[in-house]
Amino acid sequence: EVQLVESGGGLIQPGGSLRLSCAASGFTVSDSYINWVRQAPGKGLEWVSVFYRDGNTYYADSVKGRFTISRDNSKNTLYLQMNSLRAEDTALYYCARLQPPSNGKAAGYCDYWGQGTQVTVSS
Amino acid sequence: SYELTQPPSMSVSPGQTARITCFGDELPKKNAHWYQQKSGQAPVLVIYEDSKRPSGIPERFTGSSSGTMATLTVSGAQLEDEADYYCYSTDSSGDHGVFGGGTKLTVL
Numbered sequence: 001e002v003q004l005v006e007s008g009g010g011l012i013q014p015g016g017s018l019r020l021s022c023a024a025s026g027f028t029v030s031d032s033y034i035n036w037v038r039q040a041p042g043k044g045l046e047w048v049s050v051f052y053r054d055g056n057t058y059y060a061d062s063v064k065g066r067f068t069i070s071r072d073n074s075k076n077t078l079y080l081q082m083n084s085l086r087a088e089d090t091a092l093y094y095c096a097r098l099q100p101p102s103n104g105k106a107a108g109y110c111d112y113w114g115q116g117t118q119v120t121v122s123s
Numbered sequence: 124s125y126e127l128t129q130p131p132s133m134s135v136s137p138g139q140t141a142r143i144t145c146f147g148d149e150l151p152k153k154n155a156h157w158y159q160q161k162s163g164q165a166p167v168l169v170i171y172e173d174s175k176r177p178s179g180i181p182e183r184f185t186g187s188s189s190g191t192m193a194t195l196t197v198s199g200a201q202l203e204d205e206a207d208y209y210c211y212s213t214d215s216s217g218d219h220g221v222f223g224g225g226t227k228l229t230v231l
Contacts (some may be wrong), residue, residue, distance in 0.1 A: 113165040
């Protein structure tokens with residue numbers, strides 16, 4: 001059974017750092033594509049970053065230069081290192097497995113999602 | 124930056140048909156996917172690759188895409204379909220995901 005479990009969230013002061021974890025089971029992280037998506041309180045979904053199985057990563061402009069994805073194959077876990085945190089980074093952070101498209105058009109889809117981990121940036 | 128545009132809200136009576144639209148300049152070349160999110164829950168995929176329905180999703184959920192518009196149709200909406208619905212695709216690079224702003228569907 002495919003599962004994703006996020007952890008590592010919490011209350012952090014502006015300018016601080018956090019590392020979120022996305023522990024996967026039922027599939028291999030290193031062979032997969034994974035999105036990070038966040039949702040601020042009362043707001044919509046916002047794409048944050050993507051990890052490709054070839055190791056390439058891409059980030060939203062709002063977090064580029066501050067957030068970094070890494071992985072630990074031995075733990076089948078993906079990480080989101082978040083530095084220089086701002087109040088506007090406050091959100092519930094989800095990781096989701098991204099399936100590549102199969103119909104000749106670009107844009108894959110997230111088929112499995114974790115339950116999210118809450119990040120609150122406040123003094 | 125690239126945007127997907129959805130109506131913020133929609134209301135239908137039980138048994139009626141709800142059609143939720145998503146506009147984006149890249150949609151002629153990119154797939155549109157749809158997620159349902161109920162209050163306090165993680166999003167659930169209801170339509171992928173414009174019109175495909177994952178296993179376990181009721182047949183009343185259908186999707187289509189033509190030109191710059193993708194549409195999620197809920198035929199014979201039920202009370203349990205009340206939720207926020209988001210379209211998702213990518214920008215011109217294909218590497219940056221984009222969500223629509225979400226449509227709150229009320230069934231009453």
